[in-house]
Amino acid sequence: MEDAAIEKTRQRNIAGIIIALIFSCAVIIFFYIKSRHPLYWPRIRSFALGPLDTWPRKGITNFNSYGAYLYSLAGILLVDFLVLRERSAIASLLKFRKSERTDLVVGTASIFGLSLTIPTVLTGGATAFIPQYLTRWRLNFIDGIPSIYVQIVIWLVALDFFHYWWHRAMHQSEVLWQFHAFHHSATTFTIFTGNRIHPIETLMSVVLVSIPMLFVGAPTSSIFLFLFIRRLFDMAQHSFIPATFGSFGKWIIFSPVGHRIHHSDKPRHFDSNYGNIFSFWDHIFGTWYEGDDINETIGIPNNDFNQNGIVSDLVSPFANAGKVIRNKARRRPLYPS
Numbered sequence: 509m510e511d512a513a514i515e516k517t518r519q520r521n522i523a524g525i526i527i528a529l530i531f532s533c534a535v536i537i538f539f540y541i542k543s544r545h546p547l548y549w550p551r552i553r554s555f556a557l558g559p560l561d562t563w564p565r566k567g568i569t570n571f572n573s574y575g576a577y578l579y580s581l582a583g584i585l586l587v588d589f590l591v592l593r594e595r596s597a598i599a600s601l602l603k604f605r606k607s608e609r610t611d612l613v614v615g616t617a618s619i620f621g622l623s624l625t626i627p628t629v630l631t632g633g634a635t636a637f638i639p640q641y642l643t644r645w646r647l648n649f650i651d652g653i654p655s656i657y658v659q660i661v662i663w664l665v666a667l668d669f670f671h672y673w674w675h676r677a678m679h680q681s682e683v684l685w686q687f688h689a690f691h692h693s694a695t696t697f698t699i700f701t702g703n704r705i706h707p708i709e710t711l712m713s714v715v716l717v718s719i720p721m722l723f724v725g726a727p728t729s730s731i732f733l734f735l736f737i738r739r740l741f742d743m744a745q746h747s748f749i750p751a752t753f754g755s756f757g758k759w760i761i762f763s764p765v766g767h768r769i770h771h772s773d774k775p776r777h778f779d780s781n782y783g784n785i786f787s788f789w790d791h792i793f794g795t796w797y798e799g800d801d802i803n804e805t806i807g808i809p810n811n812d813f814n815q816n817g818i819v820s821d822l823v824s825p826f827a828n829a830g831k832v833i834r835n836k837a838r839r840r841p842l843y844p845s
């Protein structure tokens with residue numbers, strides 16, 4: 509019992525040291541960049557506050573952003589309810605158990621644009637600033653294509669390619685998995701589950717997915733539309749609706765069942781179906797789940813999340829990642845032969 513208490517204190521200390529280190533780096537980066545770029549602070553402010561910053565002026569029904577998001581959220585929730593009834597996202601949310609509570613909190617934070625706040629603060633605004641800074645070098649590859657439909661398809665295919673590898677890395681690296689496990693710790697799909705992303709995962713995907721995407725480019729006028737289409741897929745895929753979309757779902761667009769298999773708590777489904785929008789990446793790179801056994805439950809084995817509240821769920825991955833790194837260091841021989 510005492511050992512467990514000591515271990516817990518040690519984990520807390522490690523989490524504290526990691527957060528302090530990230531925060532110190534953030535402060536240094538913040539003052540360094542701020543002194544060089546006068547527009548830095550206004551940009552960071554609008555990025556961190558999201559719609560809270562623009563709401564009074566733009567209004568919630570501004571198609572480009574929140575109106576479209578809220579209406580489609582309502583539409584998907586309705587379809588989900590009509591098909592699933594007592595297993596629907598609304599029914600689950602009303603039960604207000606711990607997994608659903610987390611989904612509600614992250615879903616609300618996302619609606620208000622606040623899910624980017626923690627990564628922005630943690631990096632002193634670097635996540636907001638670096639992509640904007642890099643736009644001056646971007647290739648704008650798709651800007652020159654006249655058809656917006658072709659642009660959207662190329663943009664989504666490229667995005668999904670980067671996302672596929674980043675997602676696969678999070679499952680295969682024991683350290684990264686500690687943060688991605690927060691997403692997989694959901695025990696029910698509630699539409700908001702797609703937003704259940706640990707801030708460290710958001711932060712790293714800015715570097716590994718958003719920055720490469722700058723070189724693919726996207727016209728400023730339609731980037732919101734592109735992001736919105738992507739968000740629609742994400743919401744629909746985190747539904748328990750038993751739709752596989754047949755061959756279309758198998759070879760082209762991911763279905764809710766395809767993504768449900770990715771969230772399975774059954775080992776036979778592990779390490780499969782990493783794609784987000786398109787299913788062909790999983791066929792090309794050999795990770796498509798070929799069986800026809802569909803899981804009725806989702807989650808992770810030995811799920812320690814959803815027990816002590818969302819703050820603990822956000823902090824514990826740091827301690828777990830620290831533990832993995834320490835164990836790895838301990839296992840490594842000092843003088844490799």
Ligand SMILES: [Zn+2]
Pocket residue numbers: 675679688692770
């Ligand atoms: Zn995953």
Ligand SMILES: [Zn+2]
Pocket residue numbers: 691701702746767771
């Ligand atoms: Zn998911």
